[in-house]
Amino acid sequence: MKKYFYLISIQYLGYRFHGWQKQPAVKTLHLMVDRTLNFILEGKRFKSLSSGRTDAMVSAECAAIELFLFEPIEDLNAFLELFNYNLPQDIRALSIKEVDAEFNIINHSKVKEYLYLFAYGQKCHPFCAPIMTTILDNLDIDVMKQGAKLFEGSHYLKSYCYKPTDNGIYNREILLCELIENTIYTANYFPEKTYLLRVKGKGFMRNQIRLMMGTLIDLGKGKLTLKDIELSLKEETAKKMEYIAPASGLILNKIDFV
DSSP states (O other), X not given: OOOEXXXXXXXXXXXXXXXXXXXXXXXXXXXXXXXXXXXXXXXXXXXXXXXXXXXXXXXXXXXXXXXXXXXXXXXXXXXXHHHHHHSOTTEEEEEEEEEOTXXXXXXXXXXXXXXXXXXESSOOOGGGTTTOEEEOSOOOHHHHHHHHHHTSEEEEOGGGSSSOOTTOOOEEEEEEEEEEEOOSOOOTTSOXXXXXXXXXXXXXXXXXXXXXXXXXXXXXXXXXXXXXXXXXXXXXXXXXXXXXXXXXXXXXXXXXXX
């Protein structure tokens, strides 16, 4: 039986979901997407597969799923409109296009970009909570900027993997890592200044970005030094990093399929 393949870009606010992957007895993003697809496809056979999993409360500006069907979609624009009409208000489909059988959403070469939005020094408006982490302590932003740049390049990143194993692949390349003032997300209830950690790479391990962010927060508090970060990136002297920054500040910003 002939199959048809479609790439769908979606965005979502992850704050009320238990991550992407389906799990028993909890509300996840994949569950809600598949429920909606099942409804609009009127029970026709389908399968959906994500380019990767996000943790509970992590959001996405542009994630991707591959949809496998046994009947073609006749009108892609009408399908996209119907999909959005029935999705929950915190999930939105951005685009859909047909791809061929050679396309593999997991193994296809790609670059992911993540953002981590945060503020510090004072209690923020509760409306900030879904997408921004607030650190109540004072932070040295200048030294955090220096620390972020240390992650760029090829390094041994076992210290930045949650529950690493002895046979994992930890020599990885980070294409970009910078800490900058936030000008992307604005709201009248935001603090006067907020900040973004921007990280780009071909793939990331479980909780890697949040462990990197947690390390930079500890650096900004004076609990760690730049030398500590340098040592954590070397295989022979890997220093274990334990502070995982909260999930709600993390946003999958973009996926590039090459």
